[in-house]
Amino acid sequence: MTATADVATRVDAVIFDCDGVIADSEGLTNEVLRGMLADLGWQLTRDECLAEFAGHALIDRADVIEQHTGVRIDQDWIVRFRAGRDEALRAHLQPIAGAAEAVRTAAARFPLGIALASGADRAKIEMQLSMLGLADAFGPHVFSGLEHARTKPAPDVYLAAMAALGVSPERAVVVEDTVAGVTAGVAAGARVWGYAPGDATHTPAERLRDAGAEVIITDMAELVASILANA
Template identity: 55%
Template sequence: MPFDAVLFDCDGVLVDSERITNAVLRSMLQDLGWQISEEEGFRRFVGRALTDEVGVIEEHTGFAVTSEWIAEFRRRRDEALAVSLQPIPGAIDAARQIAKLYEGRVAVASGADRRKIELQLTKVGLDDVFAGQIYSGMETAYSKPAPDVYLAAAAGLGIDPARAVVVEDTPTGVRAGVAAGATVLGYCPPDSFAHHEPAVLLRAGATRTFSDMALLGAEIQSL
């Protein structure tokens, strides 16, 4: 085995959630007067914790973001995800295959809040694969691109983070994995508006990129 464990990001890696979440956020920002496009919404917010971006929202709207506003966003987001969320093509079989190969030494390390992570994994049928090994960047001192959530996941599995492979799809997440000392694979399917170009993830520090989640096991074994 080339590694001791595999650590997965969630949004954009296991679940196709970014368009859903971004649409809810853009609707609420437009209600505040910021006519933000889908493309700008992805560029500014995908891969980042919303609580870290309140300054950007206040700058463009003049609205002082409150905890109540963020709670309402999460309520609407979760409602939309519960209805429309789908897994990334090939992700369910890949995660199950890798969990079996690594004898359960897998974890989800996401910048999202725990409620969202658990809702999504349950919705697509992966909650049993990652039971007891879910880590939220909102429960660590610093969120991505800081390495905290990946260091927490490695510690939870009892492994050296340098012996972990991280699967990410954003430059923010890639930098977090690299900062943790892990080897990072960047997922970037072709012709996907919701994902970054390979060059972007490579510049952030990914060792390699791949475009088909069904081939993840082979990609890890070939590193």
């Protein structure tokens, strides 16, 4: 762990992001998006595409896409993207190493204080949780940023999760892996622990720290230890 939490404030809840924190989905989704953007005339490397789009809803990046392609994406385009994305996920999705143990540890320690808050659409969230065998861990406390007025980097989805759990922001830990997600958690007033394992599909630790992450974890075993230490 590259930073330590202030253990003076007790943790009462842990709120997980999904993509890149529980589901190792960012690379798969990114390749589908890169191909569709290339069809529109915008050629991006893997790293460029991740930097531009990871953690953001596609509709919120419509202006950027139009600037580079001259095409204004619409709901039909997003539906086609989601179909290709879901096909790739169904064929190849894997969990983030150690994520299931981290979720189960949090659920055991905070049975009334665990939630998932993702910027993705609910169908994707629920499909991935089902595939990874984790749907029961969160119960009804699964939140999609697309069901709120604003999604990440706005704080709305985290505020909704904390309200549902009945937890004050300073006693909630958000686990995030993108700048947009960290920004959302910080704006909600939560403590944010950034997951940065140092691989090709995750945001570098320094960027998460600059966005406001209080703690940087490099593997999920560290998250389990942190949950237990801060409970």
